[in-house]
Amino acid sequence: MGSLDKPNALRLITLFSGSVKGMAFYPPSHPAIRQPLMELYKTLTTALSGGEYVSWGLIDGIMFFDDHLFLSPSTAIADLTERMMEKEIARIIANPSVSFDELELFVKLFSSRNVRFDTLSAQMAEGGITSIKLVRHGDESFDHGDDDAEITSDGDHIASYNRALSAVRMICSDIELGRIPGSAPLIKVVDEMVAITMEEPWSLLGLTMIKDYDNYTFTHCVNVGVLSMALGAALDLDIMSVRDLGIAGQLHDIGKVMIPKNILNKPGKFSSAEYDEMKRHPELGSKIIREMDGLAPHISSVVLGHHLHYDRSGYPQWATQLPFNQMIDIVAVADTYDAITTLRVYQHPVNPKRALDEMQKLKGTILNGSIVESFIEMMGDYPVGTLVRLDTNEVALVYRPNPLDGKAPLVRIVIDGEGKRLRVPREQVLIGPDGSRYAEIVAVVDPLLKDIDIGQLITGGITEAA
Ligand SMILES: [Fe+2]
Ligand SMILES: [Fe+2]
Structure with missing residues (x-):
């Protein structure tokens, strides 16, 4: 077993990832x-x-180093x-005999974009790398020590979320x-997510609170897919429609x-020329989707129409x-809900409850009123x-709805009555099965004021390998 604690294990993965990325741009010296x-x-x-x-890599799409699993997608x-x-x-x-030169060469070989397992293994052998070995995907039975990482069903959902992000x-x-x-990797992961959505929609819904600000476009896309699928299921659509909603x-x-980065990431208001450029993204996206294999024509049509607005005043x-x-x-x-609840350079995030209030105001104009109603419900x-x-x-953080009483969801207590932050959040039922009351919700709290990362907290209570 390796001798790194979790922060150092994460540091190692981060350094490895950074070195690999850097090697594509700079010479090793x-x-x-x-x-x-x-x-x-x-x-x-x-x-x-x-x-x-020591070993590091992927278990069910989740990155690990030895016995540590990294559930939050940095x-x-x-x-x-x-x-x-x-x-x-x-x-x-x-293995312990690894030298600096071997590591450097390995990072260099690993950084080549189009080199897969067989070629990479051959190049490593040719370069004399003997202390670093690779295990091929699908061949994980290779003895790797005692890390019987146990992933709970929440962990499976997080793995699906991460796979969607990668796709x-x-x-x-x-x-x-x-x-x-x-389109194959995306379709595969959406199929997994459809099954989860049909069974336990809230488990994926919680994950949409992961807002990775450095990767806004990717997380936003996955979140909108998850929210659309859940809404489709809540509207009793058939399974194929829920799947298409996930993909779209x-x-x-x-x-x-395809929009220039300086416009895409611009803080503050767009000039009218920049806004015109930005408004091309539905068309550009739908054009690409039409050329992709295995996607039904109405998926590109949904992408084309996602900013048209209910009253067709959009683009x-x-x-x-x-x-x-x-x-x-x-x-x-x-899309509107995820955008409102996300912090961006120019926007303070709005809490989920207030976001729903904001969306009420868009009923009948920007958004379809009856769909907004179903979403709120x-x-x-x-x-x-x-x-x-x-x-x-x-x-406390709300992390499971209570179908019997919307005002008494299952929560995780994060800060105690004296204002002290709990190291490990405590799960709490607000109303027990016998009707006994633990507490009542009195207000919604701004996570930024309490310096709380909701995404981290949602994934935080997972049982990790010992
Ligand atoms: Fe958009
Ligand atoms: Fe969007």
Whole structure:
């Protein structure tokens, strides 16, 4: 077993991911790559100081290092996950004899974009790398020590969420490279998500509170897919429509990849020329989707129409007279909700409950009123991910709805009655099965004021490998 605690294990993964990325831009001797590489080697040597090998890679799409699982998708983890999936590598194993030169060469070989498992293994053998080994995806039975990482069903849902994130990232990077993206990985993960949505919609809904500000477009796309699927299921649509909503939602903003970055990331207001440019993203996205294999024509149509607005006052104007199905109204509601609840450079995030109030005001104009009503009903009085104050003065996170009583959801207590932050959040039923009352919700709390990362908290109560 390795000798790194979780923060250092995460540091090692982050350094590895960063070194791999940097190697694509700089020669190994450049300080920008040399420095993280040296630190990576130092951290790896510490991990190996126990005399046994260490390994890192993916279990069910979740990044791990030895016994530590990393459930929150940071940029570095998402980057590395994508590369490992692309290369069909499940696991990297290093033994204590690893030298700096071997590590440096390995990082260099690993950083080549189009090199997969077989070629990479051959190049490693040719370069004399003997202390680092790879395990191919699908061949995970390879003995890797005693890390019987147990992932709970929440963990499975997080793994699906992460896989969706990787699929969307891959599609976007293909578009950036001028390639027509494949649709198979996305369809596969949406199929998984449909099954979860039909059974326990709230488990994925909670994950939409993960807002990764560095990767806004990707997380936003996945969140809109999840919210659209849940709403489709709440509206009793058939399973194929729920699936198409998931695909359309996750692809709805991919056209943004083709909008210049300086416009896309501009804080503050757009000039009218910039706004015109921005408004091209539904058309650009739908055009790409039409060229992708295996996607029904109405998916590109949903993407084309997601900003048309219910009253057709939106864009693209030329498309206002086209016939669209109800899916554009569903995706538009999901899109609006996720955008309102996300913090961006120019916008303070609005809590889920207030976001629903804001959406009430858009009924009949921007959004379809009856779909908004169904969405509000689905989200409940206190949507999953809302931070609330109880009459015991405790602060808690809503993380499961209570179908019997919308005002008494299942919560995780985060701050105790004295204002002290709990190291491990405590699960609490507000009203027991016998009707006994623990506490009542008295107000909604702003997570920023309490310095609380809701996404982290939603994924935080998961049982991790010991
Ligand atoms: Fe959009
Ligand atoms: Fe959007």
